[in-house]
Amino acid sequence: MSDRPVIKIGMTLALIAAVCTALVAGTYQLTADRIVANKKALLEQSLQPALAGLSYDSGVSESRLVLQPPHELPGNDAAVIYRVFAAEKPVAALFAVTARDGFSGSIRVLLGVEFDGTVTGVRILQHRETPGLGDKIESARSDWVFQFNRRALGDPVATGWAIKRDGGEFDQLSGASVTPRAVIKVVRDTLIYFDAHRDEIFSLPTTEEDE
């Protein structure tokens, strides 16, 4: 075997590499459009629950606005805002923001706010809270997160944005008070930000995807 010229072996390897590359490139060409469409559909689907009861134009994910830290929203990582329109008029905004004061690590929260400041829905995107206690903030595990629906900055008034044990209006979770406090705070702070920056949010240009 070893008397076979190296150059011939190298050529064989190169040829097979070229054929394999062509195979992958061809498959990529065939699937690329579908994959992009799937990713978009998945994102839109995951945003939907926070916009309950609202009719709006499709393509919410295309109105993405990414605020790199430092910004005035909660959390010290990038905050993502989706602008929601109906017949080209702004109707709501979706915020993906981070609460840093959870019981274990940060909690990523998705919050939908109508143009007039009413909450359309809150969902927990990511968390590492205690299973069986703090994880009841997930919509799949308990109804806790639904009590934000239709609330707004003045409803309840500022002191009411706390759990009942702290004199507020929101239910606590049995055995967990740090987690609900963190979520209530991040929702309230985001609403305050929305109130102050509403027009700016809807006028900023879409952030390009960097892939």
Add this chain to the structure above:
Amino acid sequence: MSSGGFIERLQTGLWAENPGLVQLLGLCPLLAVTTTFVNGLGLGVATLLVLTCSNALVSATRRWITQEIRIPIYVLIIASLVTCVELIFKAWFPTLDRSLGIFIPLIVTNCAIVARAEVFASRNPVGASVADGIGMGAGFAMLLMVIGAFRELVGQASILSRLDMITGGEPFSGFSFADSGLLLAILPPGAFFSLALAVALKNHIDYKRRISRNASMPSNLRQTRK
């Protein structure tokens, strides 16, 4: 190793030399994804596809694959095929792709595939290699499905949950028999227990068969081994 007929090759892969049950190859995906029947089916079909195609390609190019470069060529062929399968899953079965996660790209590292390329496809004609790929792939897929179904039944007391990941349509939570199952079956140790049960069952069946075959033979031809 004889190339044999198509049916014979299928039987070898499905039973006599089943990559999971007998050769104990590819245990990482086998143990990790088999939490439900649908997951097992998804990864099983993906592995079957890659194994059949890689056997066909390795066999078709075996005249040019010399001793020195055979490993890089196997890696090239298998990695390209896995990438293609991953793209196809992402395009047509996106929810299944997310459920299986990293284990689709990790088919590359399934030693059952490179083992078949080295042991069988590089020494046999294309037809026999394809039969071997289908047999071995189906054997592996079958085991994934059996263990997936078993763990789902015991662990979640349901079957066919998330079948929509393959068929499309509305989310389907499966046929449920009870509120909860034995959690252990879903956890990683449950995977080891299930595989051990499957291997034991296979050995038991083989043993029974040997006994009954021996019993029907004249006494001077009976095998005495084991």
